[in-house]
Amino acid sequence: MSAAVTHPLVAELVERHRATLEAAVDAAAKRDYWSPYPEFPKAYGESAAADGKAAFESLLNRPFELPGHPADGDLVGGEASPYGVELGIGYPHAGPDALIAALSAARPAWAAAGPLTRAAVALEILARINARSHEFAHAVMHTTGQAHAMAFQAGGPHAQDRGLEAVAYAYAEQTRLPESAGWTKPQGKRDPLVMTKEFTVVPRGLALLIGCNTFPTWNGFPGLFASLATGNPVLVKPHPRAVLPLALTVRIAREVLAEAGFDPNVVCLAAEHEGGTVARTLAVRPEIKLIDYTGSTAFGDWLEENARQAEVYTEKAGVNxxxxxxxxxxxxxxxxxxxxxxxxxxxxxxxxxxxxxxxxxxxxxxxxxxxxxxxxxxxxxxxxxxxxxxxxxxxxxxxxxxxxxxxxxxxxxxxxxxxxxxxxxxxxxxxxxxxxxxxxxxxxxxxxxxxxxxxxxxxxxxxxxxxxxxxxxxxxxxxxxxxxxxxxxxxxxxxxxxxxxxxxxxxxxxxxxxxxxNLTGGVYANQTAAFSDLHGTGANPAANSAYCDGAFVANRFRTVEIRRHS
Amino acid sequence: MSAAVTHPLVAELVERHRATLEAAVDAAAKRDYWSPYPEFPKAYGESAAADGKAAFESLLNRPFELPGHPADGDLVGGEASPYGVELGIGYPHAGPDALIAALSAARPAWAAAGPLTRAAVALEILARINARSHEFAHAVMHTTGQAHAMAFQAGGPHAQDRGLEAVAYAYAEQTRLPESAGWTKPQGKRDPLVMTKEFTVVPRGLALLIGCNTFPTWNGFPGLFASLATGNPVLVKPHPRAVLPLALTVRIAREVLAEAGFDPNVVCLAAEHEGGTVARTLAVRPEIKLIDYTGSTAFGDWLEENARQAEVYTEKAGVNxxxxxxxxxxxxxxxxxxxxxxxxxxxxxxxxxxxxxxxxxxxxxxxxxxxxxxxxxxxxxxxxxxxxxxxxxxxxxxxxxxxxxxxxxxxxxxxxxxxxxxxxxxxxxxxxxxxxxxxxxxxxxxxxxxxxxxxxxxxxxxxxxxxxxxxxxxxxxxxxxxxxxxxxxxxxxxxxxxxxxxxxxxxxxxxxxxxxxNLTGGVYANQTAAFSDLHGTGANPAANSAYCDGAFVANRFRTVEIRRHS
Incomplete structure (x- = not known):
């Protein structure tokens, strides 16, 4: 339906990731242990740990580059590691109008790309994030305060698992109806009525991801990839204290999108100074149709109450x-x-x-x-x-x-x-x-x-x-x-x-x-594994949704039917 | 999980309807023409038309019986046929508190009955409604003003198709996760972590169906059967001018429920005089977690704005x-x-x-x-x-x-x-x-x-x-x-x-x-066929949902996981 679909890299990505996508859909239905992303740091090669650390350090004390991204010239940031290190990174700033205009311009081709192309692009983004898990580990560690081993696993492969799970659910949901179906209705002795019906996934619009301080990737990837895989460009609004892991995510996503022939502004970053209120402004913009949020109950309730133009998925506070x-x-x-x-x-x-x-x-x-x-x-x-x-x-x-x-x-x-x-x-x-x-x-x-x-x-x-x-x-x-x-x-x-x-x-x-x-061994009440455990239920006040089920993806798009006589 | 599940009729109903359920799930995925309910009046037997007419006439000018239903002694009604005939039927009245108490008491066993049992009970309800399609035709005709042939088809088998479609979607959605799954995670040279995980469908609570004047069954059955099949007792609030088709539906549902060992108050009727405002009262009750509505934009918007404790599915006005x-x-x-x-x-x-x-x-x-x-x-x-x-x-x-x-x-x-x-x-x-x-x-x-x-x-x-x-x-x-x-x-x-x-x-x-x-033959723009055509899209202001897709059923329940070491 668009030039992008026939971009040579798209076919290559579909081939490269089809087996993983199918395995992920299968794993989500079976719920046994499964992951394509190794959780052991050494699985990433001899030099990966040192390379990742060096890559992280090369990001510090300089502007963060996002080529082609909307920017008004301001740099915002001010992240300080809970380990006592100033990150000194300045992220490009752009106002809500410029961000939404950029995402809106990128929307039609992404919306028209179809479920398989979008899944393949999403899996390529995840694969490149995975390859840089050591770099992400440092970024997560120095924004959240997680210990290094946990930042590697929870911020890396386990977060990637949750992102892939969302892609798998989104792909399965979008392909429940055939793209085209014949319909033949007998009419007794008369000729049957014969029609062809086409079913097209229509994404909702723009999506907003509002990230949290403690698990920017693990809690951010499900909504990000669910919206992206269902055709909705995503504006990523990180927590001001945990920008880097999501800024890296945005940069990698934009690189893959551009290589595959899409406008990189399908994924944009809304960085702001700490204490900013851009989330409140963005959340009620009419173009924003999906919001994923992890954070305080107060702001989660505010979103559910006020962002009436959007489907709102929240994870808030609770008492365990x-x-x-x-x-x-x-x-x-x-x-x-x-x-x-x-x-x-x-x-x-x-x-x-x-x-x-x-x-x-x-x-x-x-x-x-x-x-x-x-x-x-x-x-x-x-x-x-x-x-x-x-x-x-x-x-x-x-x-x-x-x-x-x-x-x-x-x-x-x-x-x-x-x-x-x-x-x-x-x-x-x-x-x-x-x-x-x-x-x-x-x-x-x-x-x-x-x-x-x-x-x-x-x-x-x-x-x-x-x-x-x-x-x-x-x-x-x-x-x-x-x-x-x-x-x-x-x-x-x-x-x-x-x-x-x-x-x-x-x-x-x-x-x-x-x-x-009766957990007495190496599984803990606070841990859930993608493809097997649901995270949250959506059935009590702590969250209105879960990672990941049909309800998490089914309303991120609608289906439009075109029918005609064959 | 409850005595009801082992009631002998339940096993019989599961056997009787399993093939139809599976065929319906299959048809909804294929989108070719399919229906188990004949649309030709003569398919129902020689005497069916006369019997149906007589059955309808026997309902007129008397109280409508709903044994075991909450009732305060008042009879309400006043339906007048657009064909100029007073129906003279008095329906038992009960206040919101009594109705909600009855539904709440019936809830736990129905919630615990599980997807297959509920699907089988729903299909038996539909089968009995189908057998009485001629009676329903007169009930629909004399409340909506539809011509007899249309009242038979659209109010009978075509409405039943839409109800069955909702059951099929609900069943498929509830069974995407296994009831129980093993999880074995390798731990290198150590013993693997091994767990058993159980996934249980947890219905939302009580459902409210707010019926419309023109298509009480066709527009009512999708929400009614989607909520019922996902374990939510349903309070049926018909339009005051089109009570009879839904009152018959409620009566048949209650008969089947009671025979299968459930409290018949899993389905109740909230009849009122014309001009009553009980829908407004019921819609914001905290126990009501699901609302299906067809009618004016004004009241649909009011529901979406005010019934914040519920998932609200609306079909409102539009301009075609x-x-x-x-x-x-x-x-x-x-x-x-x-x-x-x-x-x-x-x-x-x-x-x-x-x-x-x-x-x-x-x-x-x-x-x-x-x-x-x-x-x-x-x-x-x-x-x-x-x-x-x-x-x-x-x-x-x-x-x-x-x-x-x-x-x-x-x-x-x-x-x-x-x-x-x-x-x-x-x-x-x-x-x-x-x-x-x-x-x-x-x-x-x-x-x-x-x-x-x-x-x-x-x-x-x-x-x-x-x-x-x-x-x-x-x-x-x-x-x-x-x-x-x-x-x-x-x-x-x-x-x-x-x-x-x-x-x-x-x-x-x-x-x-x-x-x-380019419709030039026997298919019309205003008709959609269940299992093939979507009715509405949920993507424009006329409706926030469609008959029938995953989004119509996926959020009518949640899933709770219980995990333990094997």
């Missing part, structure tokens, strides 16, 4: 609970929970916040344990995990922003309640400017109104609450009620009782949260 | 255009258009309103025809089609409400512009009380501002406008602009020029309306 009823592997439980609370300093939307523990204690393979013993042993497990500073910083990463640091300090000062585990400042050997804190564990009582007010609010960061509850039944009801009223991105539980497990499953289904049961 | 550029079958075109304008007195949301004709005339197989000739010949074709009163009433049906009659009178009085064809009152042989009017055709000019104001508003009913335009290019642009600003449920065009056809297709894709090209 773990019900601790009983376990056949006490040590495994403690170690698993300790890691879950410590990973990235609890700065994940899926980190458990409230550990709901019967005040009468729990049964374990090591005998009955009182509430106090469980709390003390969990505190010890966290301390053990983080006793070595090098290992601690490799798990904790760095504190991403002053709000998180303030909550850690408040916990340390006893503001939330009695401390079972005090946070500790950890020195970072490589980055002395890094702000690193171990988790705080605070003892609260579900039956005390003041305590309830504390643990029923989100306390984002390395602060968790060991909440004493009347009994397991009360814990299950508290889980249900917390999910319903506060929302949750994850839930977990430990029990050896089939009856309790059934009650937990019922509460999870009823309140609409996914549940991890 | 036909571009007349040229034709290789002048007579076929005139006859096709004449029938399109006349069918059900133009009281379809898909009836062409604006015929856009170059003022310089068009090329045809019968030579060049001036604008005036085309208009005159079209008027003659309508007159010819409707010259015989019996044939006329069989095509026209009756005028559904005073608003339509008023617009016909306004056209007759020259209020809209110069008449090319005056409406004529037709006597109905069988029903002397019927109000029947032939279509009016009014000549307007696209370049006159007063005329533009007329044809750019919806003029629902038997009034069409022959709009003189500068040339075909102007007609295409007018089509595009009308769809974009006013919305449209259909578009059509006649042309022999590949260039014009390409421009028309581009305009249709760009503005988001489905297009019928």
């Amino acid at each position: 609970s773990v019900v601790v009823d009983s376990t056949g592997d006490y040590k495994g439980m403690l170690n698993n929970l300790a890691f879950s609370l410590s990973l990235y300093s609890g700065q994940m939307c899926t980190t458990p916040q409230n550990l709901l523990i019967p005040r009468t204690g729990i049964d374990t393979d090591q005998g009955a344990k009182s509430y106090d013993e469980v709390v003390r042993d969990l505190a010890a497990a966290v301390e053990g995990l983080l006793s070595d500073d090098a290992r601690a910083t490799a798990v904790l990463g760095a504190v991403v922003n002053p709000g998180v640091l303030q909550r850690s300090a408040a916990a340390a000062g006893g503001e939330y309640g009695e401390l079972a585990l005090a946070p500790r400042a950890v020195e970072h050997a490589e980055f002395p400017g890094a702000t690193v804190r171990t988790p705080a564990l605070v003892k609260l009582d579900a039956d005390k109104p003041d305590d309830r007010a504390v643990f029923r609010s989100e306390c984002f960061g390395p602060v968790s609450f060991a909440v004493a509850v009347e009994n397991t039944a009360a814990a299950v009801e508290l889980l249900r009620d917390t999910v319903r009223t506060q929302g949750a991105m994850s839930a977990a539980a430990y029990t050896t009782s089939p009856e309790v497990e059934a009650a937990l499953v019922e509460a999870a289904l009823d309140s609409g949260v996914s549940l991890s049961l | 255009s036909v571009v007349v550029d040229s034709t290789g079958d002048y007579k076929g075109m005139l006859n096709n258009l004449a029938f399109s304008l006349s069918l059900y007195s133009g009281q379809m949301c898909t009836t062409p309103q604006n015929l856009l004709i170059p003022r310089t005339g068009i090329d045809t197989d019968q030579g060049a025809k001036s604008y005036d000739e085309v208009v005159r010949d079209l008027a003659a074709a309508v007159e010819g089609l409707l010259s015989d009163d019996a044939r006329a009433t069989a095509v026209l049906g009756a005028v559904v409400n005073p608003g339509v009659l008023q617009r016909s009178a306004a056209a007759a009085g020259g209020e809209y512009g110069e008449l090319a064809l005056a409406p004529r009152a037709v006597e109905h042989a069988e029903f002397p009380g019927a109000t029947v009017r032939t279509p009016a055709l009014v000549k307007l000019d696209a370049d006159k501002p007063d005329d533009r104001a007329v044809f750019r508003s919806e003029c629902f009913g038997p009034v069409s406008f022959a709009v003189a335009v500068e040339n075909t290019a102007a007609a295409v642009e007018l089509l595009r602009d009308t769809v974009r600003t006013q919305g449209a449920m259909s578009a059509a065009a006649y042309t022999t020029s590949p260039e014009v056809e390409a421009a028309l297709v581009e305009a249709a894709l760009d503005s988001g309306v489905s297009l019928s090209l």
Whole structure:
């Protein structure tokens, strides 16, 4: 339908990526483990780690180049690494009118390119991002504060997995109807009615991605690639503290688009200074028909309320609970929970916040344990995990922003309640400017109104609450009620009782949260794997959508039919 | 998961309907002609017509029985047939609290029943409705004013097709993920991580169907069956003038539900007196999570704006255009258009309103025809089609409400512009009380501002406008602009020029309306066939959704995952 479709590179890309696309569609239906992007850093070659670091360093303290991108001459930026390094990168700035004009001009050819071409281009973008996973690791690390190993995996291949998953869903959804179908309706003795019907995917318009500080790629790629694969040019508005990973993404996307014969402005960057409000302006522009957002509940609610011209996909805040009823592997439980609370300093939307523990204690393979013993042993497990500073910083990463640091300090000062585990400042050997804190564990009582007010609010960061509850039944009801009223991105539980497990499953289904049961090994409640686990449910206040299901992609386009007699 | 699932009838229903369900899913993907419900009245047996008529008549002038349904003792109703007969049926009334309490009590077992059970129950409901198509024909005829033959087909098997299509889409969407999947992630030399993941469909909550006057079943069944099949109990709020077809539907659904071991209150009826406002009250109840609506733009917009707790699927008003550029079958075109304008007195949301004709005339197989000739010949074709009163009433049906009659009178009085064809009152042989009017055709000019104001508003009913335009290019642009600003449920065009056809297709894709090209035989622009044609696009202001696609069903449920180590 356009010159772009016949560009020689497009056919080559389709050939190159067809098998991966088909495997991804298949994997999303089967839900077994699958990924085309290796998660082990060494898989990328001998020199990849050094090359990636050098590539990252070459980006620092200079303007970020985006050839052909709208620009008014201003450079904006000011990212400072949570590890204490100023990035010193200036990104090209352009006003909303110029950005939207550029995206609008790029729209028709991209909208007409069709699902297979768009999927192939998207997979080429992902492949090039994948090849630069080491570079992305540093970019993610120094904007989010994630430890290097996590920044590599979660910011690299795991984020790419989520992007590919979105492309696979988008492709499958767009190809459910044939491009053309014959229709023959018998008319008794008369000649049948015969028609040809063509079904064409019509993208919605322009898409806006509003990125978050903590997982710019992992939480950004699903919406970005879902919109792109369904034919909607995407304006990427990164969090002002985490621009670089998405700016790199935009640059790579533009390179691939241009090589494939498309206007690179199919993907643009809306960088701004911290404290800017361009997201609010862009979100209500009539041209913006799709918005993907991860961040605070306040702004997410504002988007849902005000961006009425757009389909809005939000992931907001929640309060995640773990019900601790009983376990056949006490040590495994403690170690698993300790890691879950410590990973990235609890700065994940899926980190458990409230550990709901019967005040009468729990049964374990090591005998009955009182509430106090469980709390003390969990505190010890966290301390053990983080006793070595090098290992601690490799798990904790760095504190991403002053709000998180303030909550850690408040916990340390006893503001939330009695401390079972005090946070500790950890020195970072490589980055002395890094702000690193171990988790705080605070003892609260579900039956005390003041305590309830504390643990029923989100306390984002390395602060968790060991909440004493009347009994397991009360814990299950508290889980249900917390999910319903506060929302949750994850839930977990430990029990050896089939009856309790059934009650937990019922509460999870009823309140609409996914549940991890009895995790004692190398899988954690805060982690979900693309092609197998859904991230969020869209069934409770924490999010109105999930990565990734049919609903995440089905309304990013519409279908127009042209029919005529054959 | 519930006693209901093991009810013996459920297994029997699954067996009985599995092949039809699978064929429906297959047909929806292939888009060739397919239907399990015969559209020929005689297919239903020798005595079916008489039996259906008798069954209908036995409903008149008495209370409508809904055993076990919430009821406060009041009977409401007051339906009057457009054919001049008072129906005299009193429907049980219940207040919103009682209705919602009943639906809520019925919800858990239905939500837990699972996709296959629900599909089987839905198909049994449809099968019993189908067997009573002759009874439904009379119920639809005497509430909507459709002629008997149309009431039989559109109100019977064609509506059932749309209901089945929604069930097929809902079933396919709910079964895209396996109920349970194994997940094995290699860990190099260590043992792999092995988990079992269960994916459970979690319905949204309660659904509200707000029915319309003209197509209570055809426009009601998609939303009703989509919500039901995805596990959401449905409160059916019929239009006060078209209660009976949906009340029969509710009664049959309740019978099947009860027989299959479910609470019949999974489907309830919210009947009210004309002028009632219960829809407004129900639509913002927190328990109502899904709303399907067909009707005025004003109330549809109000729903979209105010029922923020629900997913809202609307079909509203639009302005449908036909571009007349040229034709290789002048007579076929005139006859096709004449029938399109006349069918059900133009009281379809898909009836062409604006015929856009170059003022310089068009090329045809019968030579060049001036604008005036085309208009005159079209008027003659309508007159010819409707010259015989019996044939006329069989095509026209009756005028559904005073608003339509008023617009016909306004056209007759020259209020809209110069008449090319005056409406004529037709006597109905069988029903002397019927109000029947032939279509009016009014000549307007696209370049006159007063005329533009007329044809750019919806003029629902038997009034069409022959709009003189500068040339075909102007007609295409007018089509595009009308769809974009006013919305449209259909578009059509006649042309022999590949260039014009390409421009028309581009305009249709760009503005988001489905297009019928060069219809000169037994297919009409105002008709769409389930399993093949999409009804509406959801891409222009006339509707935010379509019958039927993935987006129509994908967000009527969410998926919750439970995972544990194997």
